[in-house]
């Protein structure tokens with residue numbers, strides 16, 4: 011059973027590279043080119059992980075992460091920010107916005123898939139303070 015990854019990225023070359031590397035490793039890739047499209051795809055496609063470019067048109071990656079985290083159905087999905095080396099402040103802000111972690115651009119084809127897989131194995135709920143067995147959950 012293939013794991014589904016949503017890639018939200020506006021730059022065609024980066025999108026192509028990430029999609030190519032992930033599909034070569036057996037993942038199903040859903041792509042979106044801006045935040046609005048990405049949030050809609052997250053709701054309909056139910057990805058197992060979201061790769062989120064921080065520098066997006068219209069809505070920043072940080073805004074997208076905050077919006078995704080307010081959706082109860084998506085609150086547990088790992089979100090991995092893809093940040094530029096030139097923008098170090100992006101990382102802290104990405105984590106503050108609800109991202110599980112971050113990867114650095116440029117994408118390194120030798121390590122990219124392994125890093126993504128590492129984030130997929132984490133349970134993001136473990137990092138939250140909420141106790142186990144909280145009420146009001148719906149399946």
Ligand code: MN
Pocket residue numbers: 019020021063064065066
């Ligand atoms: Mn971008």
